[in-house]
Amino acid sequence: MNRIPVSSPASVTVFRRILTHGPIGRVDISRATGLSQAAVTKAVTPLITAGFVVEDDELRSTPVVGRPISPLAVARDRAHIIGIKITAERTYGVLTDLAANVLARTEEHNASTAVDDVIAAATSVVDRLRDSSPTPIDGLGVAVSGDVDREGGMVRDSPLLGWKGVALAEALETATGIPALLENDVRALTVTELLFGSARDASSFAVITIGTGIGCGIYLHGKVVEGAHGVAGEIGHLPLGPRDAVCSCGRRGCVEAVASTPAVLELVRAGHDDPSITTEDAFALAHDGDPVARRAFEQAGEVIGSALAALVNLVGPETVVIAGENVTEYDLYANALRTAFSEHAFGAASECDIQLRPHRFDDWARGAAACVIEVIAGGLATQAA
Amino acid sequence: MNRIPVSSPASVTVFRRILTHGPIGRVDISRATGLSQAAVTKAVTPLITAGFVVEDDELRSTPVVGRPISPLAVARDRAHIIGIKITAERTYGVLTDLAANVLARTEEHNASTAVDDVIAAATSVVDRLRDSSPTPIDGLGVAVSGDVDREGGMVRDSPLLGWKGVALAEALETATGIPALLENDVRALTVTELLFGSARDASSFAVITIGTGIGCGIYLHGKVVEGAHGVAGEIGHLPLGPRDAVCSCGRRGCVEAVASTPAVLELVRAGHDDPSITTEDAFALAHDGDPVARRAFEQAGEVIGSALAALVNLVGPETVVIAGENVTEYDLYANALRTAFSEHAFGAASECDIQLRPHRFDDWARGAAACVIEVIAGGLATQAA
Numbered sequence: 041m042n043r044i045p046v047s048s049p050a051s052v053t054v055f056r057r058i059l060t061h062g063p064i065g066r067v068d069i070s071r072a073t074g075l076s077q078a079a080v081t082k083a084v085t086p087l088i089t090a091g092f093v094v095e096d097d098e099l100r101s102t103p104v105v106g107r108p109i110s111p112l113a114v115a116r117d118r119a120h121i122i123g124i125k126i127t128a129e130r131t132y133g134v135l136t137d138l139a140a141n142v143l144a145r146t147e148e149h150n151a152s153t154a155v156d157d158v159i160a161a162a163t164s165v166v167d168r169l170r171d172s173s174p175t176p177i178d179g180l181g182v183a184v185s186g187d188v189d190r191e192g193g194m195v196r197d198s199p200l201l202g203w204k205g206v207a208l209a210e211a212l213e214t215a216t217g218i219p220a221l222l223e224n225d226v227r228a229l230t231v232t233e234l235l236f237g238s239a240r241d242a243s244s245f246a247v248i249t250i251g252t253g254i255g256c257g258i259y260l261h262g263k264v265v266e267g268a269h270g271v272a273g274e275i276g277h278l279p280l281g282p283r284d285a286v287c288s289c290g291r292r293g294c295v296e297a298v299a300s301t302p303a304v305l306e307l308v309r310a311g312h313d314d315p316s317i318t319t320e321d322a323f324a325l326a327h328d329g330d331p332v333a334r335r336a337f338e339q340a341g342e343v344i345g346s347a348l349a350a351l352v353n354l355v356g357p358e359t360v361v362i363a364g365e366n367v368t369e370y371d372l373y374a375n376a377l378r379t380a381f382s383e384h385a386f387g388a389a390s391e392c393d394i395q396l397r398p399h400r401f402d403d404w405a406r407g408a409a410a411c412v413i414e415v416i417a418g419g420l421a422t423q424a425a
Numbered sequence: 426m427n428r429i430p431v432s433s434p435a436s437v438t439v440f441r442r443i444l445t446h447g448p449i450g451r452v453d454i455s456r457a458t459g460l461s462q463a464a465v466t467k468a469v470t471p472l473i474t475a476g477f478v479v480e481d482d483e484l485r486s487t488p489v490v491g492r493p494i495s496p497l498a499v500a501r502d503r504a505h506i507i508g509i510k511i512t513a514e515r516t517y518g519v520l521t522d523l524a525a526n527v528l529a530r531t532e533e534h535n536a537s538t539a540v541d542d543v544i545a546a547a548t549s550v551v552d553r554l555r556d557s558s559p560t561p562i563d564g565l566g567v568a569v570s571g572d573v574d575r576e577g578g579m580v581r582d583s584p585l586l587g588w589k590g591v592a593l594a595e596a597l598e599t600a601t602g603i604p605a606l607l608e609n610d611v612r613a614l615t616v617t618e619l620l621f622g623s624a625r626d627a628s629s630f631a632v633i634t635i636g637t638g639i640g641c642g643i644y645l646h647g648k649v650v651e652g653a654h655g656v657a658g659e660i661g662h663l664p665l666g667p668r669d670a671v672c673s674c675g676r677r678g679c680v681e682a683v684a685s686t687p688a689v690l691e692l693v694r695a696g697h698d699d700p701s702i703t704t705e706d707a708f709a710l711a712h713d714g715d716p717v718a719r720r721a722f723e724q725a726g727e728v729i730g731s732a733l734a735a736l737v738n739l740v741g742p743e744t745v746v747i748a749g750e751n752v753t754e755y756d757l758y759a760n761a762l763r764t765a766f767s768e769h770a771f772g773a774a775s776e777c778d779i780q781l782r783p784h785r786f787d788d789w790a791r792g793a794a795a796c797v798i799e800v801i802a803g804g805l806a807t808q809a810a
Contacts, residue, residue, distance in 0.1 A: 261646035267741020271774035353659040356652020389656035
């Protein structure tokens with residue numbers, strides 16, 4: 041990957057600030073990062089020389105004393121990235137510039153979840169987006185749910201895709217000719233929130249995704265929590281559900297076992313003894329006041345609210361963003377969620393700012409692109425291929 | 426407080442390395458911290474000048490080329506600190522040197538939990554330890570359970586003491602004439618583990634304390650997690666207990682409601698309809714196979730095991746240290762704890778290294794002293810009085 045020649049951690053810090061808050065003056069970078077103005081200037085120089093940062097002359101101001109000052113901005117057109125999000129049914133892709141602005145999007149049906157079929161769909165998505173790019177593509181970010189070995193580019197275990205031990209990054213590099221970075225999808229979304237979302241000024245935050253699975257990304261002390269053994273943020277597998285509920289992971293009492301979209305659907309189908317009910321039917325039934333459907337969504341809300349309380353009681357983030365494709369139906373479980381959260385959040389932890397953010401799959405794909413931008417910026421250079 | 430003149434964050438990092446791993450050579454400090462040898466030398470010079478770090482001439486070695494090299498050690502006698510741990514019944518105190526070696530200990534019965542009575546006991550403890558110190562006392566660390574405002578020196582809410590809004594640091598400074606640093610007791614114990622315990626080389630770890638309360642300190646990305654709203658590590662208040670169990674905090678279903686020592690005792694008393702049963706009686710009954718007592722401890726183990734799984738699933742620490750005064754009776758609930766943990770730990774999170782560490786109250790007091798040493802070392806200078 042075409043990396044910025046980073047000479048120091050200060051360069052990474054400065055580049056990230058320009059990326060998230062640019063156009064921004066050197067004084068403001070100094071204030072926000074705690075670096076001296078001399079250190080900011082030293083860090084910026086190689087970024088400008090390499091063409092990744094530009095002085096924004098349109099915003100130039102002339103101080104009373106001294107020479108004119110131009111704020112700094114990321115050179116958006118300097119690199120182009122493709123991010124894709126793979127789900128069991130479809131592969132979604134976006135083309136972005138170096139500032140993660142989405143320039144084009146597309147999606148493709150997967151013929152099946154077989155690895156070859158998904159790679160075919162992903163390659164088709166990449167080829168279409170590549171045609172829209174004004175420059176060669178600098179990197180491909182790939183977001184997949186499950187246990188992902190980022191450094192090895194390996195999907196260790198993705199229950200939703202039915203994959204174990206798939207060397208996806210290498211396969212996609214071979215198919216597309218673009219350096220690929222594999223990332224857990226919730227972590228990708230967390231990076232998007234960190235760089236461009238409402239959490240970009242939070243000292244700590246968590247993103248909870250509600251949908252086919254229930255996941256969580258946690259940002260603390262300047263980094264996304266990875267887990268010493270590669271597992272973290274598994275809020276969907278806290279044992280807060282009913283003890284008799286069996287999860288898709290095989291364990292009992294997991295949050296996901298009653299609160300994921302498929303689990304709610306299963307409860308509605310069982311309650312009506314009708315396996316033909318679809319997710320859309322379940323939403324419609326609940327909106328129409330059907331007691332079985334309402335109860336299923338309320339139980340999901342209760343368990344998610346308890347999980348949210350567990351999260352804030354343990355790590356106390358400043359902000360929690362609730363996201364995911366199911367959030368559009370949030371009103372079906374919002375009350376139960378808030379009640380359970382209030383009951384169990386401990387003391388000042390309940391002051392945590394909880395925000396709702398409906399994400400489309402494109403946002404996950406953009407997150408995968410944002411992870412590549414982080415690598416290009418050198419922030420994670422040691423971890424990436 | 427008599428702070429080391431710290432010129433850079435590198436000095437703090439270097440001092441901490443010498444504190445935890447000294448006597449240690451400059452090359453090894455460089456290797457462990459990632460700082461260049463020139464940066465280590467630059468950081469060490471003011472520490473030596475101020476007398477906080479010494480060259481250990483007894484361990485001097487003469488390389489084939491160049492001048493003799495002496496490893497660096499903390500100048501233990503350069504400062505003396507008193508740490509105290511306040512419980513409802515007694516106040517425990519230790520005198521330590523700058524390397525947190527315990528030089529003397531004492532304890533005192535509190536006449537009551539009234540603030541004045543506790544301050545009287547604490548003053549008596551401090552006076553006795555001061556008499557044992559070869560130099561004037563440089564700082565007083567105070568560990569108290571509950572919600573503690575470290576910066577303001579204020580006990581916001583300590584249910585075990587029945588205190589709300591007590592300006593304890595100032596009161597103790599007035600009574601003893603020593604600058605005081607107030608600290609939540611679990612955080613103090615976490616700092617001890619971080620600096621001197623088995624977790625000192627772990628990239629991340631958590632300490633869970635089991636006793637009158639159930640608490641948790643989490644160390645991630647180089648810092649103890651504080652919580653954006655001042656609350657973190659409240660593992661005792663995760664809603665993993667039976668829904669009908671009422672906690673001392675007023676909430677339902679908390680871990681503490683069935684797994685704290687008083688909660689287990691209450692269950693044994695209720696089962697035998699005998700309010701005169703003591704904690705020691707309950708331990709004895711359980712060891713003798715009394716089914717009521719055994720079931721009470723097993724339930725505690727199950728709930729703590731689930732809480733431990735929730736912790737590792739969310740934040741994935743490398744190591745968990747289980748500590749506290751109740752740990753001596755760990756065999757009464759160890760099996761139930763491990764079974765519940767195995768059932769609910771997700772994937773590789775179950776590889777977390779779980780260690781058992783019986784702590785005495787002296788260790789908590791030493792933790793309070795260690796927090797003062799951190800302040801003296803400048804690492805937390807901005808947060809302390």
